[in-house]
Amino acid sequence: MHVPERLAPPECSDCPIRHRAVCARCEPDELSRLETLKYYRSFEAGQTVIWSGDRMDFVGSVVSGIATLTQTMEDGRTQMVGLLLPSDFVGRPGREGSAYDVVATTELVMCCFRKAPFEALMQDTPHIAHRLLEMTLDELDAAREWMLVLGRKTAREKIASLLSIIARRDASLSPGPARGTMVFNLPLTREAMADYLGLTLETVSRQISALKRDGVILLEGKRHVIIPDMDRLLEEAGDDSDGGFLI
Amino acid sequence: MHVPERLAPPECSDCPIRHRAVCARCEPDELSRLETLKYYRSFEAGQTVIWSGDRMDFVGSVVSGIATLTQTMEDGRTQMVGLLLPSDFVGRPGREGSAYDVVATTELVMCCFRKAPFEALMQDTPHIAHRLLEMTLDELDAAREWMLVLGRKTAREKIASLLSIIARRDASLSPGPARGTMVFNLPLTREAMADYLGLTLETVSRQISALKRDGVILLEGKRHVIIPDMDRLLEEAGDDSDGGFLI
DNA sequence: TCACAACATTGACCCAGATCAATTGGAAGC
DNA sequence: GCTTCCAATTGATCTGGGTCAATGTTGTGA
Numbered sequence: 073m074h075v076p077e078r079l080a081p082p083e084c085s086d087c088p089i090r091h092r093a094v095c096a097r098c099e100p101d102e103l104s105r106l107e108t109l110k111y112y113r114s115f116e117a118g119q120t121v122i123w124s125g126d127r128m129d130f131v132g133s134v135v136s137g138i139a140t141l142t143q144t145m146e147d148g149r150t151q152m153v154g155l156l157l158p159s160d161f162v163g164r165p166g167r168e169g170s171a172y173d174v175v176a177t178t179e180l181v182m183c184c185f186r187k188a189p190f191e192a193l194m195q196d197t198p199h200i201a202h203r204l205l206e207m208t209l210d211e212l213d214a215a216r217e218w219m220l221v222l223g224r225k226t227a228r229e230k231i232a233s234l235l236s237i238i239a240r241r242d243a244s245l246s247p248g249p250a251r252g253t254m255v256f257n258l259p260l261t262r263e264a265m266a267d268y269l270g271l272t273l274e275t276v277s278r279q280i281s282a283l284k285r286d287g288v289i290l291l292e293g294k295r296h297v298i299i300p301d302m303d304r305l306l307e308e309a310g311d312d313s314d315g316g317f318l319i
Numbered sequence: 320m321h322v323p324e325r326l327a328p329p330e331c332s333d334c335p336i337r338h339r340a341v342c343a344r345c346e347p348d349e350l351s352r353l354e355t356l357k358y359y360r361s362f363e364a365g366q367t368v369i370w371s372g373d374r375m376d377f378v379g380s381v382v383s384g385i386a387t388l389t390q391t392m393e394d395g396r397t398q399m400v401g402l403l404l405p406s407d408f409v410g411r412p413g414r415e416g417s418a419y420d421v422v423a424t425t426e427l428v429m430c431c432f433r434k435a436p437f438e439a440l441m442q443d444t445p446h447i448a449h450r451l452l453e454m455t456l457d458e459l460d461a462a463r464e465w466m467l468v469l470g471r472k473t474a475r476e477k478i479a480s481l482l483s484i485i486a487r488r489d490a491s492l493s494p495g496p497a498r499g500t501m502v503f504n505l506p507l508t509r510e511a512m513a514d515y516l517g518l519t520l521e522t523v524s525r526q527i528s529a530l531k532r533d534g535v536i537l538l539e540g541k542r543h544v545i546i547p548d549m550d551r552l553l554e555e556a557g558d559d560s561d562g563g564f565l566i
Numbered sequence: 567t568c569a570c571a572a573c574a575t576t577g578a579c580c581c582a583g584a585t586c587a588a589t590t591g592g593a594a595g596c
Numbered sequence: 597g598c599t600t601c602c603a604a605t606t607g608a609t610c611t612g613g614g615t616c617a618a619t620g621t622t623g624t625g626a
Contacts, residue, residue, distance in 0.1 A: 226583095275584075278583090293592090
């Protein structure tokens with residue numbers, strides 16, 4: 073294992089996640105207080121950020137890269153319960169330990185705060201507390217959407233749902249409508265997708281092959297995905313074309 | 320359908336959910352502001368409190384009874400995504416419509432606030448905003464625990480998990496350890512249990528019969544459940560005996 | 567007290583997805 | 597270039613839970 077590297081953090085005003093992260097609503101003076109507290113940490117792909125049950129003495133935001141939140145049963149069955157993309161928040165103010173394993177899926181950079189100072193700051197900075205509530209409510213909505221996927225969708229619908237979630241979140245960073253043709257890199261292995269969807273990796277592979285055969289998706293290599301028609305994919309996912317997933 | 324009845328609300332200081340609901344951390348003066356805004360509504364078993372997509376002009380807490388949050392796909396498949404017990408909060412400050420159907424499973428009494436005044440109150444009452452964040456984080460934890468149940472557990476484990484959740488939540492109201500023998504009333508039909516667990520009602524019925532046959536549970540009538548040994552049930556649920564579900 | 571409706575149980579059969587196993591493909595290291 | 601290693605694909609077979617259908621139980625209102 074590798075000791076996480078400390079990097080010189082850039083200015084908050086230049087931060088790529090400035091307008092989506094927990095600090096999104098902060099005024100310049102609040103930002104400068106955060107500026108003095110923050111520190112960057114980076115992790116390599118595959119590295120565990122926090123082990124379930126471990127004492128967690130920091131909180132933070134994903135700046136770049138992707139991490140997963142997973143639960144594991146004693147016999148080894150695992151379920152992913154959260155997919156952390158840039159701007160997502162890690163850690164629970166007011167609780168000691170982590171309930172989940174947090175693992176870097178790609179190279180990962182996080183903007184961290186020691187927990188005690190952050191909690192103190194939250195006390196007298198309603199902008200932060202308010203934004204955190206908003207983000208937590210969004211995560212709860214996403215978790216509930218995901219429960220419908222896990223509980224009631226077929227394997228094919230599950231794959232289509234996952235692809236549409238990733239396509240939408242990708243599109244929400246770069247502008248442009250989430251319609252028509254979309255292109256993105258799949259940041260997960262087949263096994264990680266299986267853990268996300270409550271399937272086996274073989275089933276994931278078969279269903280991706282089937283979607284490719286049926287022209288719903290195109291693959292360049294294993295990871296580069298082209299969606300020729302986003303509406304078609306949403307139909308395969310079992311979502312009504314208007315509603316569907318939150319960003 | 321029935322127009323919801325308006326009841327004369329009791330004093331907040333006598334309220335059964337005073338110490339667990341969104342108002343739990345309020346000081347007497349804050350409570351008296353809430354007192355002037357609140358109104359009670361009651362619903363009969365089976366009545367829909369809010370339809371998914373409907374404009375939602377109030378928020379509120381469950382005072383007594385049980386409600387469910389469900390999502391439905393166009394073809395009728397439904398998944399329960401939340402089980403609302405006394406003290407749980409309904410509604411999302413900062414959003415117009417409801418994303419889910421909210422249905423009263425039993426007779427239900429709610430303590431409601433019109434949304435705009437409640438949001439205004441939340442602005443300058445950190446005790447409320449803070450408690451709501453705490454409750455939302457707890458709900459997110461519960462949703463993630465549930466995702467493991469939906470994605471990776473067998474039908475038998477799912478039933479055992481549901482029974483242990485209800486037993487624990489029941490026990491958290493009346494004092495006493497969540498160990499040894501436990502007794503409670505099952506507030507859900509077999510169909511509602513199936514919607515909770517991503518199963519069919521036939522499978523629910525078969526697995527309950529199997530748990531009864533194996534002595535893990537005893538039934539008096541269809542709804543009155545006796546758990547002779549809580550640890551045994553937790554083992555059947557696939558939870559390690561110490562950890563497991565949050566209250 | 568009977569009849570009806572809603573809820574629940576049980577049985578027979580089937581199929582989507584799991585499991586076990588053998589290849590294939592591609593990138594990294596020598 | 598060749599080997600190694602790991603991700604991914606594909607095939608053969610099995611099985612847990614779904615589906616369809618009949619029957620049982622309980623509570624309620626005429």
